[in-house]
Amino acid sequence: MAKIQIPKDYKPRPYQSPLWDYLASGGKRAVAVWHRRAGKDITSMNWTIYSAFKRPGLYWHLLPTYQQGRKIVWDGITRDGKAFLDHWPEELVTGVNNTEMKLELKNGSIWQVVGTDNVDRLVGANPVGCIFSEYSLQDPRAWDYIRPILAENGGWAVFIYTPRGRNHGHKLLQLAKKNDNWFAETLTIDNTKCIPMSAIEEERAAGMAEELIQQEFYASFDAPLVGSYYGDAMTKIMEDGRICKVPYDSRLPVHTAWDIGMHDATAIWFFQINNREVWVIDYYEDSGKGLEDYAAVLKEKMYTYGDHIAPHDIAVRELGTGKSRQEVALNFGIRFRIAPQIGIQDGISAVRQVLPRCWFDEDRCERGIDAMKQYRKEFDDKRGMYREKPNHDWTSHGADAFRYLAVGMREERDLSELPAFADMEYAII
Numbered sequence: 001m002a003k004i005q006i007p008k009d010y011k012p013r014p015y016q017s018p019l020w021d022y023l024a025s026g027g028k029r030a031v032a033v034w035h036r037r038a039g040k041d042i043t044s045m046n047w048t049i050y051s052a053f054k055r056p057g058l059y060w061h062l063l064p065t066y067q068q069g070r071k072i073v074w075d076g077i078t079r080d081g082k083a084f085l086d087h088w089p090e091e092l093v094t095g096v097n098n099t100e101m102k103l104e105l106k107n108g109s110i111w112q113v114v115g116t117d118n119v120d121r122l123v124g125a126n127p128v129g130c131i132f133s134e135y136s137l138q139d140p141r142a143w144d145y146i147r148p149i150l151a152e153n154g155g156w157a158v159f160i161y162t163p164r165g166r167n168h169g170h171k172l173l174q175l176a177k178k179n180d181n182w183f184a185e186t187l188t189i190d191n192t193k194c195i196p197m198s199a200i201e202e203e204r205a206a207g208m209a210e211e212l213i214q215q216e217f218y219a220s221f222d223a224p225l226v227g228s229y230y231g232d233a234m235t236k237i238m239e240d241g242r243i244c245k246v247p248y249d250s251r252l253p254v255h256t257a258w259d260i261g262m263h264d265a266t267a268i269w270f271f272q273i274n275n276r277e278v279w280v281i282d283y284y285e286d287s288g289k290g291l292e293d294y295a296a297v298l299k300e301k302m303y304t305y306g307d308h309i310a311p312h313d314i315a316v317r318e319l320g321t322g323k324s325r326q327e328v329a330l331n332f333g334i335r336f337r338i339a340p341q342i343g344i345q346d347g348i349s350a351v352r353q354v355l356p357r358c359w360f361d362e363d364r365c366e367r368g369i370d371a372m373k374q375y376r377k378e379f380d381d382k383r384g385m386y387r388e389k390p391n392h393d394w395t396s397h398g399a400d401a402f403r404y405l406a407v408g409m410r411e412e413r414d415l416s417e418l419p420a421f422a423d424m425e426y427a428i429i
Helices: 017-024 040-054 066-074 141-153 168-178 197-205 210-217 231-239 291-301 325-331 344-357 366-374 395-408
Strands: 029-034 058-063 093-097 102-105 110-115 127-133 156-161 182-187 254-259 266-274 277-286 305-310 336-338 358-361 377-380 385-390
Touching: 017 029, 017 040, 017 156, 017 182, 029 040, 029 168, 040 058, 040 066, 040 110, 040 127, 040 156, 058 066, 066 110, 127 141, 141 156, 156 168, 168 182, 197 210, 231 344, 231 366, 254 395, 266 291, 266 366, 266 395, 277 291, 277 344, 277 366, 277 395, 291 325, 305 395, 325 336, 344 358, 344 385, 344 395, 366 395
Parallel strands: 029 156, 029 182, 058 110, 058 127, 127 156, 254 305, 277 358, 305 336
Antiparallel strands: 093 102, 102 110, 254 266, 266 277, 377 385
């Protein structure tokens, strides 16, 4: 019987060897911030191939979206023209499911390409090895779901990405650097030498933004996030010290602004207005729940509420019940006020006008702040440029809710002019 080589047609390049050697020696957690075209996915996938035949189990290669998973990995081709899937020895593959992007192996292992755009779908599975590809663009909740599973079953996780500003990817790298049990590495083209400078100059000559070059080829976390709608404004807020502790002031009503998801996440911002300042004191996001559950969340927070702002489609009556979600919410004590229906671009402009007046609580609003920083335009791969429309991903829910805040909020008077609570009108809850 002929011997089967694993990995098949793959040998780590010198700069890829430290990551491979760490994993081969039993390492369980690795962060590899490598520049574009350094071979992140092909290296990590070949490690998965090795692992899948060594330990039977479920292995995931996770991308920010299902579509990206199909394009980058399942249908992916190396610069040498070799399909990613060809690295799996066909003699040991017993089943191929193109729809679910899944391979079944003779020893019982399963390898699957997965999108983290709906993290609820990950719940209930028991992976023993996970590649988080483009982690800086993923919903960070995916790792929160998977982390306890791998801790319990002794599995491993590898995070591979290029920077996207100082977001959760940057935080994870810093944590890894401080933990002796983690592998942490940043590689630029100066480290690998695998891309000639002439190629970078060609990109510049073709119009590639310098910020994007620094981000993609020099692994810079400080380069402005290209295509971000609010990145500059959020950076200014951070530099001004307006991301800090913002306590609840019981003299002021708390208003909420909602993005209500039917089949995905619902996001809620909690804010107070004093004269011209907007104090953003809290943020909540969840999925798979009904209005009754969100009403319970509002009650648990024990704020005294003013306006509850929602998008216009909350007034649409559903075919099954004949009632709108606005009417259903009223049964649970939430009286929604509908935000003015204006275009998305006008709403984005309204947010940009409001942000200079905002203060954010750094702890309670952490996920919402990250969403605002990373909310960006959709990228056109074919044309190599950003479209004038938002990219719909995990950041959309918080950013959309804040857009309704910006267009729907009503100004308050100064604290010194406010009447006693007994003389003020509030929403029911």
